[in-house]
Amino acid sequence: MAALLVRRTLSQAFNVPAAERGSVCRSAAALSRFRQPLVSGAAAPCPRLYGPGAAARHYTSDPKDDLRVRYLDGEDNGIVVIGINRPKAKNAISKNLVKLMFEAVEDIKKNNKVRSVIFCSLVPGIFCAGADLKERAKMHQSEVGPFVSKARALITELGNLPVPTIAAIDGAALGGGLEMALACDIRIASNAAKMGLVETKLAIIPGAGGTQRLPRLIGVSRAKELIFAARVVDGTEASRLGLVSQSVEQNKSGDAAYLQALELAREINPQGPIAVRMAKLAINQGIEVDLATGLAIEEACYAQVIxxxxxxxxxxxxxxxxxxxxxxE
Known part of the structure; x- marks a missing residue:
């Protein structure tokens, strides 16, 4: 009886009405308002986001462009690249960055044509250095809690995206930066990348899912060791621990992990998009429950592709x- 209830509930929750599928065109039209020309006088465009036929989407009039989003086209249509671009702050997580990422995530959730998302950095040697401590030092104590809650909610939303997400770690991913990567389905790092949950150095603990996602990924004992000691590991060691699925030799342009992530996204792209979404849902939901319930979840997800x-x-x-x-469809 319990399994039957699970199947019925999941079947209702996972059902995608035909009318909703038809909303893709309306969503695309709404997204067009974000298309803007490149900011004049900006730094040379990064090949990860710009190139022949590229359509940049900016979510702020700020010329610093803390976040840049590109929906790839041509044979790569369906792949979205989200690049963090705060060079002076080592891509630290600020109020503005959280706001822009929320907007980007909301757009992706509304667009059924998206098939995978790559999170990367446009700043050489850095993925994300964690929270913007300079900004936080200027906050009133009453502001800190709400900001941390919002940043935590953002990372949860990243984890809840219905399509495969890949973190391309070509540089340091520390604290909240690593927590952001942990929320992704797959992590690819260069061998030179540095990763760690280093919050205990500041007499705090990981507050955006690190204490929960890391043990589920590499095991409780190893996660405790890394968190308690605030240990930082390179890409090679991260691969050995299972923290990342692949570690690749860094290249001269410093984007080896990104290029490998793009190749993986291209492997995912031609597969059945609804099937991929249902497979992700079945895995994510099933891993948190007992096997019998997990099998019922799989059955409910399978029913959606028939x-x-x-x-x-x-x-x-x-x-x-x-x-x-x-x-x-």
């Missing part, structure tokens, strides 16, 4: 020995 046009297209393409053309 009536899709993509499933029929997959079978037809297999029969006709051609590449399937999935549309997320």
């Amino acid at each position: 009536p899709t046009k993509d499933r029929v297209e997959g079978l037809t393409a297999f029969k006709e020995k051609r590449r399937p053309q999935f549309r997320g």
Whole structure:
């Protein structure tokens, strides 16, 4: 009976009405208001976000452009690259950055054409140095709690995105920066990257999911060791611990992890988008419960792909020995 209730509840929760699928065009139209030209006098565009046919989306009139978002096109259509760009602050998490990332995440959630998201840095040698302590030092004590809560909520939202998320760690990811990466589905790091939850050095603890996500990822004992000692590890050691899924040799341009993340996104891109979303949901929900309930969740997620046009297209393409053309329907 319990399993039946789980299936019914999940079936209702996961059902995507046809009308909602048809809202993609309306969402795309709404997103067009964010398309703006590059800020004149800005630094040379980073190839991760700009290039032939690139469409930059800016979420602030601030010329510093703390966050840059690009929806790739052509054969990479469906891949979104979110680049943090606060060079003077080592990409530290500020009020403005939290605001911009919330807006970017909301746009992605509304767009059913998005198939994967890459989080990276546009600042050489840095992924994210954690909280902006200079900004926090200027906050009144009454402001600190609400800001930390909002930053925590942002990282939770990153973890709840329905599509695969990849953190490309080409530099230091410390404190909240590593917590941001931990909220992603997959982490790829260069061998030269540095990672650690170093909050105990400041007599605080990780406050944006680090104490919960890290033990689930590498085991309780190893997570305690890293957190208690505020230990920082490089990409090679992070791969050995299971903190990242891949560690790649850093290149001269300092974007080896990003390039590897892009290749992975390109592998995901041609797969059935609804199936990928349901697979992510089944894994994320199932890992938190007992096996019997997890199997019921899988069954409920599987039920969502049966009536899709993509499933029929997959079978037809297999029969006709051609590449399937999935549309997320």
